[in-house]
Amino acid sequence: MRPALRRGTRILAIALALLLGGAACSDTERRPDAKESGSGRTDSGPKKKGGSVTIANTAGQTWTCNFNPFNPAVFNTSIGFVYEPLVFVNVLGNAAEKPMLAKSYRWNADKTEIVFTVRDGVKWSDGKPLTAEDVAYTFDIMKRVPATDLYSLWTSAGLQSATAAGDKVTLRFKQAAQTYFYFFANLQPIVPKHIWSTGELASRPDTTSVKDPVGTGPFKVDPCGPNNIQYTANTDYWQPGKPYLEKVQYPAYLDNAPANLDLASGKAQWGSQYIPGIEKFYLDKSADHHTWSPPVQNVAIYPNLDPSHADTSRLEVRQAISYAIDRAKVAEIAVGGQQPPANQSGIVTPTFEKYYDAAAVTKAGFGKPDPDRAKKLVEGLGHSASDPLKLTIITVTGYTDWDAALKVVKQNLAPVGIELTVQNLAQQAYLDKLYNGDYDLAYYSQPSGGPTPYYELRAMLHSANTAPLGKPAVSNHSRYRNPAVDKLLNDYATADEAGQVDIVKQVGQVMIDDVPVIPVTESVDWFQYNTEDIGGWPTEDNPYAQPSAYTFPDTGQVLANLYWKPAQ
Numbered sequence: 001m002r003p004a005l006r007r008g009t010r011i012l013a014i015a016l017a018l019l020l021g022g023a024a025c026s027d028t029e030r031r032p033d034a035k036e037s038g039s040g041r042t043d044s045g046p047k048k049k050g051g052s053v054t055i056a057n058t059a060g061q062t063w064t065c066n067f068n069p070f071n072p073a074v075f076n077t078s079i080g081f082v083y084e085p086l087v088f089v090n091v092l093g094n095a096a097e098k099p100m101l102a103k104s105y106r107w108n109a110d111k112t113e114i115v116f117t118v119r120d121g122v123k124w125s126d127g128k129p130l131t132a133e134d135v136a137y138t139f140d141i142m143k144r145v146p147a148t149d150l151y152s153l154w155t156s157a158g159l160q161s162a163t164a165a166g167d168k169v170t171l172r173f174k175q176a177a178q179t180y181f182y183f184f185a186n187l188q189p190i191v192p193k194h195i196w197s198t199g200e201l202a203s204r205p206d207t208t209s210v211k212d213p214v215g216t217g218p219f220k221v222d223p224c225g226p227n228n229i230q231y232t233a234n235t236d237y238w239q240p241g242k243p244y245l246e247k248v249q250y251p252a253y254l255d256n257a258p259a260n261l262d263l264a265s266g267k268a269q270w271g272s273q274y275i276p277g278i279e280k281f282y283l284d285k286s287a288d289h290h291t292w293s294p295p296v297q298n299v300a301i302y303p304n305l306d307p308s309h310a311d312t313s314r315l316e317v318r319q320a321i322s323y324a325i326d327r328a329k330v331a332e333i334a335v336g337g338q339q340p341p342a343n344q345s346g347i348v349t350p351t352f353e354k355y356y357d358a359a360a361v362t363k364a365g366f367g368k369p370d371p372d373r374a375k376k377l378v379e380g381l382g383h384s385a386s387d388p389l390k391l392t393i394i395t396v397t398g399y400t401d402w403d404a405a406l407k408v409v410k411q412n413l414a415p416v417g418i419e420l421t422v423q424n425l426a427q428q429a430y431l432d433k434l435y436n437g438d439y440d441l442a443y444y445s446q447p448s449g450g451p452t453p454y455y456e457l458r459a460m461l462h463s464a465n466t467a468p469l470g471k472p473a474v475s476n477h478s479r480y481r482n483p484a485v486d487k488l489l490n491d492y493a494t495a496d497e498a499g500q501v502d503i504v505k506q507v508g509q510v511m512i513d514d515v516p517v518i519p520v521t522e523s524v525d526w527f528q529y530n531t532e533d534i535g536g537w538p539t540e541d542n543p544y545a546q547p548s549a550y551t552f553p554d555t556g557q558v559l560a561n562l563y564w565k566p567a568q
Contacts, residue, residue, distance in 0.1 A: 051564020056268035080555030083189035095451030271528035342519030
């Protein structure tokens, strides 16, 4: 998966219930179609059934063979493969939508109520029909057992009720809720009431292990063992003619080396991890080997802004760090240029180019490294290269790309008068310190994302997401508090598209002015793919879904489009 933390932390942080928003939609009925979603340009023409794909994606452990979609630890082997959402929202396609289990939806005027029309003719993999009752019951589970409400729909989003009538499901909220659409429509999978309303699943839906999952997705688990998950095509899948592949093999890799070797040899065709020296090791091995890893978020330095941390809570220190870092050099040395350098506004480009104010970044002096400016700031604090300001940054043991990045950062900071000590910690120890604010600086990739930069920025900066030192923060680990920023992020919910772009640019300016987080490189969706026998992959020219095998529910979009070329 990600060389590391982005995959793992995303799961952990979701379990902490992210307080974020979703895609804004009109109050008229929406029937998003394949053309809107960006999936209309996959290879056309009839495709015969057959073939398989093998995923090389390091899990770091053997499989538990649990496919409970309310368990964050197994999201990326269950959601997309077996379970599906109401609507797919394409982060890489300007938040364009594709109808899934809901064929359409309608908001009321004040965005406090949304009515989904459930698609006809969908069957669960055990042959029973999907109904509106299944959808309403899925949301009822989250009300009855709060541990399953991983997106805080019944609390933060203000969900009041979920009711079914005929083929309609109505969700009512106590406040405008369109900013949560991405979560309840796209990320939340739907489960069958006839399975989940009996036995242990009814009483303990959060902790019960699901070995033989029943879903509506393109594949079924058949079988699962500790060393490999085999998925076989769901022959009753509701999308006509899909899936084209007969099987998916998902071996359990304990580290990147064997997974990378299987990709290079062609034994595996779908990779989702960092490959050092990818040109020589992988791309040069075959003309059918390709990579496309679109940037979606940031890898950043998170300074502790609590006043008890006297150095990192000072703006001059944070500015000096940001001015001193040669982001392009970090990107080249740490990940061989496979991740782009970030910018201080925190807006990921080119993915979210329309939200990016390049002139503001340049005006503030962050357009390129400025060690002289950084040195003057540090000298103003009474430090120099001979009498440095000493800071410690925490990272995760074994994250070799992060180690390489921090080695460059350390070298950048030394001449300006900052001595950086890198503290490698086991992942759980690292997360404990990060969430509870027990650190000066932390190297981190924010796990939450979405179809606009708003999602990551809100996670990083909204005061509702932080907590006093010693208590776990949901996502604002820097402990940044700014009522003006909170208002901007809250106003995003009711703004039109132009207003939302303006709000994001204003928050980007705050990132420049206050330096609450210091972006270093842009975190990408790691993706390697083999076209010798398989077609239908998402590409830069046809980004119909995020391409990594660990991004849900996007995996379902990819799996439904892949096909075996020799069968043509």
